[in-house]
Amino acid sequence: MNILILYAYPNTTGYTHSIMNHVQQGAEQKNTVKIIDLYKENFDPVLVFNETKKRRNMQFDEETAVYREQILWADHIIFIFPIWWGGMPAILKGFIDKVFSKGFAYTYKGNLPVGLLKNKSAWIITTEDAPKWYKTLFQQDYGTVLKKQVLKMSGIKKVKHFSLSSLKNLNDKQRKIFLEKMFEQSSKLTI
Template sequence: MNVLIIYSHPNETSYNASILQTVQKHLAPEHRVKIVDLYKENFDPVLRFDETHKRRDLQHNEDMKPYRDLLSWADQLIFIFPTWWSGMPAILKGFIDRVFVTGFAYQNGPRGPVGKLDGKAWIITTHNTPKIFLPFSQDYAKVLKSQILKPCGIKPVKMTQVTRVEYMSDRQRKEELEKIAQIAKRI
């Protein structure tokens, strides 16, 4: 299976980095794994429209072709990112804006988007939101699942949320990593 990990965290020693390492370590060795580390790649998240950059032409943007090729190659997407201020990192949102574009990821149909991508996804997010507030907060893992990936044809989408990361003990952090390892082994 072709597995593409899309990773978004600026700190190489973060808990998200530990999650990335855990996922990599526990994926079956026969999988072909590629990683897009948006911060390491210094991905430019800014979407530009002007006389030479038209929205209708985004699917042909040569700068984004390597990312489109990776998405087309992948059978399994894995997103790893923190949730900040109820949203994904801006660099990841910019990646989605610039790569998951009409004509490539979906086509507009009479009843809404018609997905053009295949495969499944696993979204792993971390945040500090107390569980009591989760039902009332805008969670971009859910937005990514329901309003981006599914309309683009990617399903099923599994979600793993690690909450209250800042307040977890080392034991709790290890327990969460073990849960993630078990899921990675089943991919």
């Protein structure tokens, strides 16, 4: 299986980076894995429209062509990112805005969206400092927004979401258990 990891976290010594490493190591046991590390690649999340860059032509944008090719190559896409202020990092939001464009990820048939990235599956792995009860009562979970709005609209309907809340309050044993779970889950990925 071809697995693409979309990773959005700037600290290479942080816990979210450890999650990415464990997922990569587990997935590589039986699969081919590529990683798009948005911070390492200095991805420019700013969307620009002007006389030469039109929204209707985003699916042909040369700047993002390599990312579209990697998404098409992938059978399974894994998003790994922290929840900040109730949302995903701006760099990942910009990536979605620029790459998951009309004509590439979806189109319309009349007024209804039609996903163009069918036959793919995805995981969303998020971390956050807020406790789960706070997230449930007071803020939308951007992992769920990504699952239900972006991926579903793009035709990716088989999506799992792994979320680790209260990260700042977890001890080393609890953190290790989650890392082991991510390794175990990713080592089971096969066609």
